[in-house]
Amino acid sequence: MNTPQLVVHRDKELMAQAAAARLITKIVDAQASRGYASIVLTGGRNGNGLLAALAAAPARDAVDWARLDLWWGDERYLPGGDPDRNDTQARAALLDAVPLDPARVHAMPASDGPHGADVEAAAESYAAELAKAAGPENHGPVPAFDVLMLGVGPDTHVASLFPELPAVRETERTVVGVHGAPKPPPTRISLTLPAIRSAREVWLLAAGEDKAQAAAIALSGAGEIQAPAAGAYGRSRTLWLLDSAAASQLPRSLYPPASA
Numbered sequence: 001m002n003t004p005q006l007v008v009h010r011d012k013e014l015m016a017q018a019a020a021a022r023l024i025t026k027i028v029d030a031q032a033s034r035g036y037a038s039i040v041l042t043g044g045r046n047g048n049g050l051l052a053a054l055a056a057a058p059a060r061d062a063v064d065w066a067r068l069d070l071w072w073g074d075e076r077y078l079p080g081g082d083p084d085r086n087d088t089q090a091r092a093a094l095l096d097a098v099p100l101d102p103a104r105v106h107a108m109p110a111s112d113g114p115h116g117a118d119v120e121a122a123a124e125s126y127a128a129e130l131a132k133a134a135g136p137e138n139h140g141p142v143p144a145f146d147v148l149m150l151g152v153g154p155d156t157h158v159a160s161l162f163p164e165l166p167a168v169r170e171t172e173r174t175v176v177g178v179h180g181a182p183k184p185p186p187t188r189i190s191l192t193l194p195a196i197r198s199a200r201e202v203w204l205l206a207a208g209e210d211k212a213q214a215a216a217i218a219l220s221g222a223g224e225i226q227a228p229a230a231g232a233y234g235r236s237r238t239l240w241l242l243d244s245a246a247a248s249q250l251p252r253s254l255y256p257p258a259s260a
């Protein structure tokens with residue numbers, strides 16, 4: 001596990017704009033060196049704020065949208081087009097406004113799709129889609145994502161991995177069905193911690209006072225079963241992007257950074 005790096009911005013608007021600028025640079029760099037980039041989106045307020053900021057950034061035109069693979073870290077298991085689905089919200093915030101290749105947009109299955117109410121089968125099919133996209137050079141049955149973003153919930157959940165639920169204990173599968181989530185809707189699909197940790201970079205987004213306790217707990221050595229955000233890290237970098245409200249309860253040893 002690499003030590004998380006923290007970047008704290010003045011407020012959530014600036015955090016979203018700075019994170020969007022950072023993401024544009026990552027995508028452009030990956031496309032320049034490899035020809036394509038691979039990004040995992042998150043749902044929630046902070047994730048959608050970042051996508052809206054990206055949509056408004058003039059530099060978005062630097063991205064070659066047709067050479068971008070998009071995946072999701074989790075989904076609320078609802079019918080396609082439901083306003084509460086993470087992919088519906090991402091499309092409204094950004095995806096509908098840019099010339100993506102639809103074959104590269106890997107939304108998670110919907111509850112009115114081929115698997116119906118069988119969320120386990122839906123999770124398995126997403127795991128198979130990930131495995132198909134993984135190359136021999138990748139670390140396991142998922143592609144090497146350049147950046148995997150995760151909104152941090154006030155209870156420290158990331159993706160749809162909630163404290164103490166079975167999904168956060170999964171060590172083998174890359175994608176699981178989630179039942180009984182404490183945040184509606186109760187049925188969800190989620191990448192697991194092993195899948196999350198296969199990403200080159202994991203970015204955790206936390207803005208707002210309601211995220212302050214979660215950030216402090218996750219960054220103070222909590223266990224990943226009790227605080228799933230504590231178990232989310234990337235192979236080469238783990239970055240926490242916060243605003244000052246979300247950083248307000250961090251221990252002094254973490255923030256502000258010690259001066260020389």
Ligand SMILES: O=C1O[C@H](COP(=O)(O)O)[C@@H](O)[C@H](O)[C@H]1O
Binds near residue numbers: 076
């Ligand atoms: O339900 C979800 O919540 C988390 C966090 O959302 P937020 O609104 O508290 O920022 C999100 O990361 C996850 O993708 C989503 O399904």
